Amino acid sequence: MKSLFISFLVVSSVAAAPLSAAGCGGNFTTFLSTLTLELQAEGLSDSQAKAFLHGARIDPEVLKADRAQGVFRLDFDDFARRVISRNRLETGAYQAVKQGPLLQDIEQNYGVSRGVLLAFWGLETDFGQVQGTYKTRDALLTLAHDCRRPQLFLPQVMAAAKLYARGDFDPLRTRGAWAGEIGQVQMLPRDILENGVDGDGDGHVDLKGSAADALTSAARLLRHLGWQPNAPWLQEVTLPDDLDWARTGLDHPAPISEWVARGVVPRDGVLDPALSAAVILPMGRKGPAFLAYPNFEVLFEWNKSFVYVTTAAYFATRLEGAPVFEAGHPDPGLSKAQIKILQEKLSARGADVGTVDGILGRKTRAAVQGAQSALGLPADAWPTVGLLNRL
Known part of the structure; x- marks a missing residue:
């Protein structure tokens, strides 16, 4: 089964990256010639730069994929039930045992829970089975040449070239997602360059062939992004009917002690009054409810989709023993149009x-909540036909 997630872009490592003088658009041969000089300025030899770019081409399938990310328009309930299959849960449980010593070492060294790593491993590539078929170098060059987001992809081209120069990237054979992510946990070249770990001790960082390299690198990247060691990320809760819904949402975190005082109780486990979290309602006040801890926010640096992050975080809790979420009876959502x-x-x-x-997405949800408050509606950030008509 083709993974639904190998193509959704990780953007954490390039926010401050400089633009390349190669620019975007125009003649592709000229673009490559300018890029050759830039690669040399980045430390590659003339022969290395030319070998890295030899035979490069625009991939029209990459551009088509870039403009068609429809899976992220599903709501949380549909999305989670579609991707958290029994097979993925069973395979996750199997891998938790198989990779037990490795996962224990990772937890001790990086403080990242095994459930989180297993969830991303499963959702991104079905535990390494579906890593993508696009030629990574050409995908990155295609998107760097395209003028939509060159500031994002040009630094990834540079990073891939540096990985090539040190022997950890083959421009002709390395394949992955359409957006340039590589390996079993789908990391971009710059993230691999800066946070890749030789987890199996063979002298190379191989995120495609080595589960140890992939999982350890993912843990190091999460720590680099701000993951709080050995801390929770998401917990399902039950809410009182009279909760002030305007206080919910990722922009309104509060101490756990305050949520407890307002009547919030866990569906599973206990609440630590020393922590802080936000109440999130993926499908409004009538649907499932979760406490999102600071580590949940870190996951948005891995992936920007609210539905994906919530699903991955929930999947991680399931892999660590949490029950199936209480779906409730949410109001019908809106269509794409x-x-x-x-x-x-x-x-x-x-x-x-x-x-x-x-x-x-996250910004639209916040805007919905603001409009609901202004109109005197329950401000649960879940848009309905009633809200649309009022607007």
């Missing part, structure tokens, strides 16, 4: 919804 209309209306009111794309 309706969400685009909603985003346009919210934007016209001065709200920041990000891109008008029909995806109910």
Whole structure:
């Protein structure tokens, strides 16, 4: 089964990356010639730079994939039930045993829970089985040449070239996701260059062939992104009917002691009053509810989709023994077309919804909550037809 996630972009490592003088668009041969000089300026020899770029081409399938990320328009319930299959749960349990000593070492050295690593490993590539078929070098060059996000992909081209120069990347044979992620946990070249770990001790960082390298590198990347060692990330809770819904959402964290005082109780486990968390309602006040701890926020540096991050975090809790979430009876959500209309209306009111794309992402949810509050509606950040009509 083809993984649904190998193509969703990791953007954590390039926020401050400089633009390449190679620019974007225009003649591809000229683009490569300029890039050859830049690679030499980055420390590659003339022969290395030319060998890295030899035979490079634009891949039209990459551009097509870049413009069609429809899976992230599903709601949390549909998305989670689609991707957290019995097979993935069983394989995750099997790998937890098989990789037990490795996962224990990772937890001791990096403080990243095995459930989180197993969840990303499973969702990204079905535990290494589906790593992508796009030629990574050409995918990165295609997206760097394309003028939509060159500032994101040009640094990844440079990083891939440096991996090639040290013997950890083959420009002709390395394949992965359309957006350039490589290996069993789908990391971008710059993340591999900066956070890759030789977990099996063979002298190379091989995220494609070595589970030890992949899982250890993922843990190191999460720590680099701000993961708090040995701390929780997500916990399902039951909420009182009279909770102030405007206090929910990722932008409204509070001490656990305050949530307990407001009547929030865990469905499984206990709550630590020394911690802080936000209450998130992926499908509104009538659907499942979770406490999102600071480590949950770190996962947005791995992937920007609210639905993906919530699903991965929940999957990680399932792999560590949590029960199936209580689905509740949420109000029907909006279609892609309706969400685009909603985003346009919210934007016209001065709200920041990000891109008008029909995806109910984090910014759109916050804008929905603001509009609900202004209109005197329960401010649970879940848009309905009723809210759309009011707007």
